[in-house]
Amino acid sequence: MTRKVSSARRPAVMADVARLAGVSHQTVSRVLNRHPSVSPATRTRVLAAIDELDYRPNSAARALVTKRSKVIGVVSFDSTLFGPASTLYGIEQAARRAGYFVSVTSVKDLDGDDVQDALERLTRQSVEGVVIIAPQQATVDALRDAPAGLPLVVVEGGDGGGHPVVCVDQAEGARLATRHLLNQGAPTVWHIAGPADWLEAQNRVRGWRAELRSAGAEEPELLRGDWSPASGYANGQLLAERSDVRAVFVANDQMALGVLRAFHERGVRVPTDVLVAGFDDIPESAYFTPPLTTVRQDFDAVGRRSIDLLLHQIASTSDPDATAVVPPELVIRQSTVGTPRNRRRRTLD
Amino acid sequence: MTRKVSSARRPAVMADVARLAGVSHQTVSRVLNRHPSVSPATRTRVLAAIDELDYRPNSAARALVTKRSKVIGVVSFDSTLFGPASTLYGIEQAARRAGYFVSVTSVKDLDGDDVQDALERLTRQSVEGVVIIAPQQATVDALRDAPAGLPLVVVEGGDGGGHPVVCVDQAEGARLATRHLLNQGAPTVWHIAGPADWLEAQNRVRGWRAELRSAGAEEPELLRGDWSPASGYANGQLLAERSDVRAVFVANDQMALGVLRAFHERGVRVPTDVLVAGFDDIPESAYFTPPLTTVRQDFDAVGRRSIDLLLHQIASTSDPDATAVVPPELVIRQSTVGTPRNRRRRTLD
DNA sequence: GGCCTAGATGTGAGCGTTAACATTGACCAG
DNA sequence: CTGGTCAATGTTAACGCTCACATCTAGGCC
Numbered sequence: 001m002t003r004k005v006s007s008a009r010r011p012a013v014m015a016d017v018a019r020l021a022g023v024s025h026q027t028v029s030r031v032l033n034r035h036p037s038v039s040p041a042t043r044t045r046v047l048a049a050i051d052e053l054d055y056r057p058n059s060a061a062r063a064l065v066t067k068r069s070k071v072i073g074v075v076s077f078d079s080t081l082f083g084p085a086s087t088l089y090g091i092e093q094a095a096r097r098a099g100y101f102v103s104v105t106s107v108k109d110l111d112g113d114d115v116q117d118a119l120e121r122l123t124r125q126s127v128e129g130v131v132i133i134a135p136q137q138a139t140v141d142a143l144r145d146a147p148a149g150l151p152l153v154v155v156e157g158g159d160g161g162g163h164p165v166v167c168v169d170q171a172e173g174a175r176l177a178t179r180h181l182l183n184q185g186a187p188t189v190w191h192i193a194g195p196a197d198w199l200e201a202q203n204r205v206r207g208w209r210a211e212l213r214s215a216g217a218e219e220p221e222l223l224r225g226d227w228s229p230a231s232g233y234a235n236g237q238l239l240a241e242r243s244d245v246r247a248v249f250v251a252n253d254q255m256a257l258g259v260l261r262a263f264h265e266r267g268v269r270v271p272t273d274v275l276v277a278g279f280d281d282i283p284e285s286a287y288f289t290p291p292l293t294t295v296r297q298d299f300d301a302v303g304r305r306s307i308d309l310l311l312h313q314i315a316s317t318s319d320p321d322a323t324a325v326v327p328p329e330l331v332i333r334q335s336t337v338g339t340p341r342n343r344r345r346r347t348l349d
Numbered sequence: 350m351t352r353k354v355s356s357a358r359r360p361a362v363m364a365d366v367a368r369l370a371g372v373s374h375q376t377v378s379r380v381l382n383r384h385p386s387v388s389p390a391t392r393t394r395v396l397a398a399i400d401e402l403d404y405r406p407n408s409a410a411r412a413l414v415t416k417r418s419k420v421i422g423v424v425s426f427d428s429t430l431f432g433p434a435s436t437l438y439g440i441e442q443a444a445r446r447a448g449y450f451v452s453v454t455s456v457k458d459l460d461g462d463d464v465q466d467a468l469e470r471l472t473r474q475s476v477e478g479v480v481i482i483a484p485q486q487a488t489v490d491a492l493r494d495a496p497a498g499l500p501l502v503v504v505e506g507g508d509g510g511g512h513p514v515v516c517v518d519q520a521e522g523a524r525l526a527t528r529h530l531l532n533q534g535a536p537t538v539w540h541i542a543g544p545a546d547w548l549e550a551q552n553r554v555r556g557w558r559a560e561l562r563s564a565g566a567e568e569p570e571l572l573r574g575d576w577s578p579a580s581g582y583a584n585g586q587l588l589a590e591r592s593d594v595r596a597v598f599v600a601n602d603q604m605a606l607g608v609l610r611a612f613h614e615r616g617v618r619v620p621t622d623v624l625v626a627g628f629d630d631i632p633e634s635a636y637f638t639p640p641l642t643t644v645r646q647d648f649d650a651v652g653r654r655s656i657d658l659l660l661h662q663i664a665s666t667s668d669p670d671a672t673a674v675v676p677p678e679l680v681i682r683q684s685t686v687g688t689p690r691n692r693r694r695r696t697l698d
Numbered sequence: 699g700g701c702c703t704a705g706a707t708g709t710g711a712g713c714g715t716t717a718a719c720a721t722t723g724a725c726c727a728g
Numbered sequence: 729c730t731g732g733t734c735a736a737t738g739t740t741a742a743c744g745c746t747c748a749c750a751t752c753t754a755g756g757c758c
Contacts, residue, residue, distance in 0.1 A: 060412035061714035085434040229636035257636045287578035287606045373708045410744035
């Protein structure tokens with residue numbers, strides 16, 4: 001393990017190693033690529049030379065000749081949000097295990113041009129494939145004219161626009177939450193949805209509707225937010241006014257936080273007066289006032305499955321049009337314990 | 350703009366473009382690299398051919414000959430946290446503007462081996478430089494035997510171990526928060542610090558101490574957390590027991606959330622009984638109960654400055670040993686408005 | 699009109715690796 | 729003992745690009 005403090009000399013190349021080990025450069029290459037027919041003695045000698053010279057294979061040269069860059073691209077958007085950030089993390093872990101590097105590029109706008117541009121950039125970089133986090137329909141649409149022949153996997157992307165999709169079963173998560181609220185004794189469940197153009201928001205609405213219907217519960221007016229605590233707060237203020245609200249299923253934890261705050265300010269007690277459930281299980285949720293019941297998404301699994309599908313696609317040119325669905329999990333906390341009692345001041349009866 | 354639907358043929362190379370445009374490959378290269386001495390007519394013809402063939406330069410071939418990969422590496426850790434995620438985002442934006450790609454790799458463990466391994470991997474990938482988010486001293490130490498000659502910028506890395514550093518002025522942020530609490534009338538300020546091995550935690554403690562000293566306030570016992578809401582909660586419970594606590598400066602917003610929750614449960618009112626300030630300004634902070642006064646860090650600027658420093662280092666081999674300090678900003682919200690009144694039950698007077 | 703200059707273009711040689719195809723022995727069966 | 733097989737190694741030719749240099753115009757000037 002003698003690591004020469006790299007002198008000011010140019011980095012060693014394969015030929016240098018070959019010379020030092022007294023073999024041909026091809027033999028060095030064989031050692032590097034674990035080719036079977038290299039004698040143990042030679043292998044040892046080569047490895048020693050590699051170590052001695054602190055040799056590192058040149059990835060560009062290798063990529064040039066093999067036409068495999070060992071890089072996959074990830075197109076994300078505002079990766080500051082918990083979901084995308086976690087997914088990116090999962091993807092990176094899985095890619096590394098498979099011996100791939102990850103080149104990220106974030107887009108500001110999820111529709112059209114930015115996405116096209118990102119794909120174009122990654123293609124130029126010769127990525128072997130791309131995972132795109134496409135939570136809006138517009139993003140998926142932009143994929144229709146993606147560079148042909150580029151292996152592509154879409155995360156949370158509806159029908160995927162003809163590409164394999166990996167997603168958490170949003171509708172199922174919504175059903176879990178809604179059912180839980182109904183089971184706690186709520187006559188019906190209100191829903192504060194995410195933006196209409198978000199696929200996740202759409203599917204959560206679907207699941208909520210389906211569960212209400214199959215429980216024979218009346219469907220209240222749908223409320224809309226934009227994922228932000230602010231919008232949850234605004235909608236929470238509206239709900240606080242209504243004495244007939246006993247349970248609210250909020251499309252994400254951040255909005256739920258706003259709702260909790262609005263309720264708190266208006267003196268609406270959670271869970272005594274109203275039950276509240278969220279979606280995502282961000283790290284903070286367990287410490288909201290009260291701790292929030294929510295639906296956990298296994299982003300790690302999403303990342304893993306994405307890479308699985310992508311590598312499969314890279315290996316066999318066939319496009320399996322596969323879809324991987326990751327099941328969600330309901331996490332029950334204090335915000336939904338107990339049956340919601342009547343509100344202190346009922347204005348409508 | 351005729352984009353040939355890439356037939357099943359192999360992708361076009363420079364020679365194909367040259368042939369179609371009736372020029373030499375070198376002229377195509379000149380057009381691509383904006384070399385001045387190409388006649389407008391030729392340039393047009395070449396561009397048309399490029400478009401016609403849907404030609405994309407092969408980055409590996411280019412990298413092989415120029416020895417410049419146009420890729421920079423980023424070593425992050427648990428990039429799910431708000432700070433690292435935001436910094437990564439800022440870095441990516443800035444890198445893209447400079448025409449660079451970003452290859453991320455997250456490490457689980459911030460000390461030693463994992464970091465070494467990450468740097469090794471990135472080096473093998475021939476990145477031109479690396480930005481490492483190194484919030485612990487151990488991470489910085491691991492940098493001492495980083496591959497020599499690899500341009501490196503350390504984010505939040507103390508002295509940087511001999512490398513340029515970009516950081517937010519943590520101590521100043523802590524002073525701002527502490528001073529604000531004192532100005533609101535608190536006799537002194539308690540502090541719940543982050544883990545002792547985190548540089549940011551250390552510097553926030555320093556700033557807090559310095560400000561207390563210069564205000565002549567007595568320094569209370571230091572409390573320790575681990576950044577999690579849980580640890581904030583635990584420390585909050587301790588503080589709730591003490592009637593002499595009037596103001597708490599918590600080292601991050603997540604712990605502050607736990608503190609708020611503990612206070613709420615014990616009937617300690619914020620800000621009526623105790624003032625609470627956090628650090629980070631995560632998106633949720635404005636919607637805590639009550640909205641949290643906190644110190645905002647401009648992660649975008651951190652990302653930008655990192656890339657600046659890194660590119661500078663790549664360009665001129667000289668290591669400027671520069672340090673970029675990004676100023677923090679105090680964001681005042683309800684959790685610290687008004688003078689903390691006496692606690693309901695004062696035991697000590 | 700010849701010569702010099704500079705702009706516009708072409709030619710050839712690598713960059714460092716892997717793939718494909720030799721080549722060399724050693725060993726074994728007939 | 730001779731031909732064949734196979735393991736271990738070497739040789740040569742790409743891969744697709746840029747760099748350094750060569751070449752060829754067309755002007756400008758004495």
